[in-house]
Amino acid sequence: MFMLQNSTSYVTTRHSCLDSQHEQCGSVLYYPGARRCCISWGELISSELGVVYIHQSAGVGDQIRDHTSPEQSRLSKDIGKFVFVFLFDIIPHLTMYTRYNRRGYPERVVESQHLKLDDLRQEAWRIRLKNNYLYIDMPASPRPEFQVSHLKHDTNQTGLRGIKTDEGFRNPGRGSLLWWSLAVGPDEIASAERRLLETTFPDRTEEQVQMQQSFLEKFTTSPAFEQTSRLGSYRFTFPLEEVLEAYSEQFCSGAQPVMRVYETVLYKQEVMYVVLVHSPANQEQFSKYPLLTDDPNSVCTYRDGCFIWRPEAMSGTHRYKLVLRRDEMQMDAVPVTSCPQFYVWDHVAVALHVDEQVLNFDADRLRENLMWCDEGIAAISHGFNNFPEAEKFVRELWSDNPSPLQKA
Known part of the structure; x- marks a missing residue:
């Protein structure tokens, strides 16, 4: 199993999990806050890969390009007056599981990874984890070292x-x-x-x-x-x-x-x-x-x-x-x-x-x-x-x- 990822909002094709927190547009499923586009999954890519990040917008008339590498694919699709450009990176599918520590608190764990917040949000959403603190957007903050x-x-x-x-x-x-x-x-x-x-x-x-x-x-x-x-x-x-x-x-x-x-x-x-x-x-x-x-x-x-x-x-x-x-x-x-x-x-x-x-x-x-x-x-x-x-x-x-x- 593999997933697609990059930098900002994501969509997923798993329609069976529709509930009050999801919105469906065409045959593409969005989590709250994702940008919308009416494009079917079949039009996008014939694959069962589960997650797509909307990377940026481009000018009208852009066509499919650089779609030859199995590791990275760049695809654009005309939608009305806008063209959405998708950048895909295929990575091994991560597995988040639950365990309980000695104090009895639940821990959601991803082994062998230090997941940044965007990737952590993606993985938590994939397993339908409810967490209001994780999914909201926080105000602009410094990124010190x-x-x-x-x-x-x-x-x-x-x-x-x-x-x-x-x-x-x-x-x-x-x-x-x-x-x-x-x-x-x-x-x-x-x-x-x-x-x-x-x-x-x-x-x-x-x-x-x-x-x-x-x-x-x-x-x-x-x-x-x-x-x-x-x-x-x-x-x-x-x-x-x-x-x-x-x-x-x-x-x-x-x-x-x-x-x-x-x-x-x-x-x-x-x-x-x-x-x-x-x-x-x-x-x-x-x-x-x-x-x-x-x-x-x-x-x-x-x-x-x-x-x-x-x-x-x-x-x-x-x-x-x-x-x-x-x-x-x-x-x-x-x-x-x-x-x-x-x-x-x-x-x-x-x-x-x-x-x-x-x-x-x-x-x-x-x-x-x-x-x-x-x-x-x-x-x-x-x-x-x-x-x-x-x-x-x-x-x-x-x-x-x-x-x-x-x-x-």
């Missing part, structure tokens, strides 16, 4: 006690993966904004640089950027290189760990891109997952001691839209005039393959990198502690370390 040099691991009181006892991190359940997230703070946001402006407007004058107001922080409002936590009151933040070095020494016999594109996971309003890290000794076990390469179009890659993350949905709740004033070489965040729009938000998780073992760190190093977090919105863990409770508990665990507990 974050260079992240630290990882974070959030836990609750029970998890903290286990980490102190083990002097390190393990999977608390029956799984073999140890989970971390990218730690993106104000410094990473400021540097990403600077790089975005330099890339977009490379010829700015010094005066234009000084006139530019900070804007990216108005978009980075999802839980991926918050200093609060959804998983517990205790946060460990480690340099990425320190984690990888410890993993290399303890799990790879000093060799370089291997990084792979593990999966894309869709929740109700959250998209998680997972990077798998494993020992070279487990190459065969994980060979079905593509290596994480330095692809400029990928969601996430690794380069020079940092993860490079290119988010598409940073807000979750969109209260601003991006306005580019190209004549003045400025970017602005302008409040949306309608009610705030709710959309999915995305983030990157790093899963270290540890089996039932512990990734060890010195007890003092653990304490040095520990901070308290306030409870975030839509928390998915129970048993948060207020700051005085956390201070008391940490003093009990590290009785020989008088360092004051810091707040995230």
